[in-house]
Amino acid sequence: MAVVQAVREQGRMNRDAVWSICGTHVLNDVSTTGLVPALTQMYKPIYHLNYTQISLIVLVSYLASSISQPLFGAWADRHPRAWMLPLGLFLSTIGIALTGIAPSYSVLLIFVAISGLGSGAFHPEASRATHLAAGRVKGLAQAIFQVGGNGGQAIGPLIVSLFLLSAGIRGVLWMFVAVALGLVLTLRLYPWYRDGLRDAGKKLREVDGDNQIGAVILLVIVIVLRSWCQIGIAQFMPFYYAHKYGMGYHLSDTFTFVFLGAGAIGTFIGGALADKMSKQRILLYSMLCSIPFGLGLPFFSGLWALVVLIPFGFFILSSFAVTVVYMQHLLPRNISLASGLTIGFGVGAGGIGATFFGILADHVGLSAVFYILMFVPVVGAILSACLPNDHKRRAGIA
Template sequence: MSNVDTQLADGAMKRGVVWSLCGSHLFNDLATTGVVPALAPIYMSAYHLNYTETSLIVLCSYLTSSVSQPLFGMLTDKHPQAWFLPLGLFTSGLGLSLTGIAPNYAVLLLLISLSGLGSGAFHPEAARGVSLAAGKAKGLAQAVFQVGGNGGQALGPLMLPFFLIATGVHGLLWFMLLAVGGLFLTGRVYPWYRNTLTAKGKRMRQMEGRNRVGAVSLLVVVIVLRSWCQIGISLFMPFYYMNHFHMKLGQSDEFTFIFLAAGAVGTFVGGSLSDKLAKQRILLFSMLFSIPFALGLPFVHGAPALCVLIPFGFFILSSFAVTVVYAQQLLPRSISLASGLTIGVGVGAGGIGATFFGALSDALGLTTVFYTLMILPIIGSALCFFLPNDGVADFAK
């Protein structure tokens, strides 16, 4: 166990705090990485956009969140700001809800960026709060927290038929209720979090152990590849199934939900195992086991597609919580920065990947996107072999 774990662990996990942060994470990611890609067809139709312009909406959401998360993390590692927790969550919901009345494409991008900025402020503080509340079960606590985020992402595609059929884009104003609900959840833990930061924040910044910048940089590359797999499925599979297999939009979105729901299950299982097994090994095997299912992506549809999507979602996203805790071990002096990098870079990479895949689709067709997705887990598996094994005795030295 690292020095951070030894000195800050205080026994049993504070379940009420962890589950409240899990719920707030669900609200935040539903309002950002969950529903924004799912709303792409509606935005595309409302503003008469091509694939590249549509994917730019996702890029603005993801990029503002990803760039700001490490910045907020570095700031709060030196000067903890507990109030970033409720304010960030409220801002992410507010920005999305106001897109329902955006008068033009430029304002839409501005409001989407505001939502991403709120998400960037929320994530490092929430992840550090989970670490403080975890006790000795760091992996399990992060798994619960990340499942909340994955649940929000998985629910996003299911929101599309509601807005498309019942309310249209103006129905996004109802997302203001998410912002209010998020304030309630974060308000429950805010007093505890503020007091805990006051008592333990200085000790966290003075922990022994060296930051392994090189290893974290390599880990970030693997996270980028994983994120590209996720956004490739979430954003482009509905278009691919509609155009190539004439599947209805609602049905293709259900398949996206199943993929992300399987990923949420994998996130919980992987995070739980990381308290007992080496995190580097879990990350490695999650990539290796994803390869055969990635190779089958372009060739299946209908019911047989579930035999590929379910295990692919489970394995490729099973390292989601693992990489957060692993990065915190690699950066013991910068817990919030580690969280901001692993969560934020993944989000930003998703936005960049969305734009790249959008341009690739416009130039070479949607099939090319899925051929590209076939090779990403192979590259990720190769890189994982070069990450330090946290299961060895001298890892913390």
């Protein structure tokens, strides 16, 4: 009976750890993917930037994160270090806080790069910690973790709209509160995570299954396309609605919050479903269901825009946590690398797309950006249909 009870305990989710990691994810993504695109409308007049220079800010943030995350993840799989969790969050939060006193555009880019590198170090460790705390419900645990990130992305534009637009750029210095909170949460988790990494190293040798490289590459492409939708809308929607419909930035930032907030709800529901049905099917259905709303994206304003944005955000981001668990299923021997490729490289590559969209907007107008975003889910659905239909196996390390 003692053995049975131990097995049951091992299979249960460590709720305290999962929700604490979720809180750290909120702080990290508020500081990076939440604030960086939204703050560009404040950086623009201060440093006299065009759309290409605005997009470069986002590119530096996402590129620093996207390139470093797979590298940090691969390194963490070989040499796990629990201290990377608090260090990564410290750098991501303090980097964005320092942009409030950046004396020039070049220094601003350096601070943004520091924040991106911190995010790159944080995500593989936080995702692995979630995996260790998940027990048998990997999808639900990743859903909770990813909702923290999506929530942070949604809160960022709201902070800009409700506080920073009136407080001015030095109001960003209030992000030092996030630095302090991040240290409290991560240092509290540190002893548990350090011990968990030691046990996980022993279990890794018992994992069944091989890495499926072809499917991994295809899944990364789908994630990149999804990121183009998410980052493209978050960055350019305020400018698009102001340019085409005369909407004020306060209202358009609220629309961005609603879009990303709907995505956070979709992320949770999709992740919870991943423990019960095929992850490949959830990814495919999320792309298919987002197509009609994506096609209507550029043509509505006011309340009708919300009718399109809410379901579009819900469906396009409902596969967010699913793709993390699915990637861990395809890379059972490299859990941190799986996180680096999905949360890091795949999502961060959206910053590269944002730069392309910025150049396009400067040359042919903002409308062209949204016309491209209309058809991205169509391509994503086609590629998702080509992925292997996974079975109800546990992803990664049990």
